[in-house]
Amino acid sequence: MPPITNARVLFASVPKDFPVPGETTVHDTAQQIDLASVALHGGFLVKTLVLSIDPYMRGKMRAPGTTSYSPPYTLGAPLTGYGVGVVLRSEHADVAPGRYVYGAEMSHQEYVVLPGMRGLTFLEKDAQLPWTVFVGAAGMPGRTAYMGWMEFAHAKKGETAFVTAGAGPVGSLVIQMAKHDGLKVIASAGSDEKVAFLTALGADVAFNYKTTDTRAVLAREGPVDIYWDNVGGEVLEAALDNAAVYARFLECGMISGYNTGHQGIKNLYQTYAKSLTLSGILVLRLQATHEAAFWATVPRLLREGKLQYREEVSTGLAAVGDAILRVQRGMNTGKAVVVVAEE
Amino acid sequence: MPPITNARVLFASVPKDFPVPGETTVHDTAQQIDLASVALHGGFLVKTLVLSIDPYMRGKMRAPGTTSYSPPYTLGAPLTGYGVGVVLRSEHADVAPGRYVYGAEMSHQEYVVLPGMRGLTFLEKDAQLPWTVFVGAAGMPGRTAYMGWMEFAHAKKGETAFVTAGAGPVGSLVIQMAKHDGLKVIASAGSDEKVAFLTALGADVAFNYKTTDTRAVLAREGPVDIYWDNVGGEVLEAALDNAAVYARFLECGMISGYNTGHQGIKNLYQTYAKSLTLSGILVLRLQATHEAAFWATVPRLLREGKLQYREEVSTGLAAVGDAILRVQRGMNTGKAVVVVAEE
Known part of the structure; x- marks a missing residue:
């Protein structure tokens, strides 16, 4: 299989005030990846499916050196955020191809090799709720x-x-x-x-x-x-x-x-x-106290239509910069999600 | 018995920033009182012993019309605050002469006729703690x-x-x-x-x-x-x-x-x-929850010297204005109290 583009969204410069798509974040298509042969080093290859665009991301778009509850993004490196992916290949004993993973620091790139499940949890596919919901109302x-x-x-x-x-x-x-x-x-x-x-x-x-x-x-x-x-x-x-x-x-x-x-x-x-x-x-x-009750309650109410939610779904990593700006300006109507790829 | 002076401290004008003794508060000696014959109308006559000077009093030195947790002082009327007094005469069935009363809205005047115990509680004289402590560490x-x-x-x-x-x-x-x-x-x-x-x-x-x-x-x-x-x-x-x-x-x-x-x-x-x-x-x-525990604990620790406290005691109502200013400027060394009279 020939190498293909592995598009990424890079943190390019610290915003003066509001983020500027194409300037403070850049959609980069320079990286190539060979899905069949990329070295896994005992880890696994994930295809990114959905990424969440959230208000807190602005706080990470800062210069290094100022501490906060969450570290800053690294200039020149991909953004990170909540997301869901599917495992394509694996050398990891606990992680089978076809499994779905969810994490708070999923890289804003189409494909990524991860060393293990640290910071990730497995998700089961839900017959009634799309993956976007698992970074929104169920995320x-x-x-x-x-x-x-x-x-x-x-x-x-x-x-x-x-x-x-x-x-x-x-x-x-x-x-x-x-x-x-x-x-x-x-x-x-x-x-x-x-x-x-x-x-x-x-x-x-x-x-x-x-x-x-x-x-x-x-x-x-x-x-x-x-x-x-x-x-x-x-x-x-x-x-x-x-x-x-x-x-x-x-x-x-x-x-x-x-x-x-x-x-x-x-x-x-x-x-x-x-x-x-x-x-x-x-x-x-708060998760240590409330995670079990959350899982027992919220996804069911969402499936039954007893909890309403709205999403603003964009498609493709190239949409990330605009989605971030829309969230900071309050222009999004519903949870901002970028669908990076279908399965 | 001839009438005597009943000195008072009046709220005279709203401070622009810090209170100005003699201007925003005035020590007034115009009022006379005949202790033997002043009409009680079923109430009782109190001689003021100590008055407390507290930071919150500045918040009451405001113009009428702005709401807060505590009403403003009335221009031209005496200040009020925490204090202790002794009953001189009484027509009230529950209030015998010689009893001590404590309240949050004791009038800044030497003598006052009160209609009843609303807003007041009785205090028992403590052999080891002076009255000043009952508006401070035990107040x-x-x-x-x-x-x-x-x-x-x-x-x-x-x-x-x-x-x-x-x-x-x-x-x-x-x-x-x-x-x-x-x-x-x-x-x-x-x-x-x-x-x-x-x-x-x-x-x-x-x-x-x-x-x-x-x-x-x-x-x-x-x-x-x-x-x-x-x-x-x-x-x-x-x-x-x-x-x-x-x-x-x-x-x-x-x-x-x-x-x-x-x-x-x-x-x-x-x-x-x-x-x-x-x-x-x-x-x-907080008093509904903690009053009993407070009384069971703090006065005893004060008597035993296991809780230390400091007081800055002034004498006479004429000292109130300066005491208020010293508290607002943080110049007081210890709880500011004015001893209005000895028993």
Whole structure:
């Protein structure tokens, strides 16, 4: 078999603010691979099927030397992210060809030789759910929503929840869990089309934060007992000012600051004025407690159509740069996924 | 008996930044009272013995119309605060002359007629502890430290705690509780004399934040598992950047912003990066759970000398204005108390 192109997406330069497709990330087709003869060195060859495009990736597009919960991408090397692949060939005793693997640091390239299962888990093919769902509602974002809610929401029927980025893969599940728990749900998103989706998910109050004043909505519809924060910034300030006594703030993300810098939060005195609790959510640290319950619950509800989700699917690695930018700008309608190849 | 002066401290104007004794508060001697004949209307006459000067009082020195956990002072009326008084005369069936009363809204005046025990509790005279202690280490600040720590610290032996305003009535008890629980304690205060007190309390690392860089200390001596925050602002930012994974932040006060405005906190993303929990402490909301344990523990430890405390005692209502300013500027060495009268 002759060598074929092994396309990759490389981290090419640190963005000044928003990522620039073709400049901060580059779709590279220079590498060749011979699938039949590439050396495995005791490992196995994986064909990438789907890759997830998530907000946190912007945080890894930074210069080396600044520490965070996740290491930076390496300049000149492929991006990494959540993904699913299928094993084509193997020299590894535990990994048979035809098996599917899932991991948080799948390389953004069409084919990759991996040394072992470290950082990977096997997935079984689901007759009803496509692989894209396993990086979305049944993947990291779904786990984040489910595990964060179970661990920190302490939801009581009749309370009021506020969910930002409500049309995203995390927020859309949070809205549905909050409604399942009998809460009044206020949800926001950045377009009227997304707001219609929030309403379809069951949100009692849905609004476009670009055209409607968040403070006015919370003052009218609050106070807020549970705030699921995906955005930070002035919306977090508005939620603090409109929080109920004993409210729980679930700090999941602050995308308002990822590209242009974080705005300072000036009213944290509300934490003691209102006896608030703010809890940071990082899914990797919740899995030990909640993984079994997640698997027993969420995929089944997705199959039965009792949990709704939306995806924005692009095709081919060349789409990665645009997909990253759309997520950072909030232009994606549904979970951003790139289908790299069919099986 | 001829009428005598009933001196009062009145809220005279809203401070622009720091309070100005004689301007924002005024010591007023215009009112007269005849102790023998003043009408009680079924209530009782109290002679004020001690009044507490606390940081939160600045928050009440605001214009009407802005809501907070505590209502503003009324312009032209006396200040209120924690205090202890003795009953001189009574028409109230439950309140005998000679009894001692304690309350959070004792009026800043020498004598006051009260209608009933609403907002007050009786205190028994303690042979070993002066009344000043009952507005300090055995009063609201002591309760704040004890109850906040019991509820939110989740201290584990060998962990590291960081305590700001460590020489104050709350911080000094927190340091001692943290040492009792087997923690390494980093503590800061605003003068070398206070730093010596921190060391005497058992702090492992004590520093003057005005002459030593907080970030450098935390980077060297951290990471911090428990941060007791009395100050907010850039010190809170430094603590967030130097927090350990799963650290607990006990948000008790933010005095850095009370007079000149709150600085924005730009690194709250550390909440999810490090799985932090921030809990706001307001003692009034913790008393239902912890009051019995507090009474069973803290006064005894104070009598036995196993809990140390310091007081800065002023004499006479005319000292209130200066005492308030000294607390806001961090100039007080120990719990600020005004002894209004001896029994």
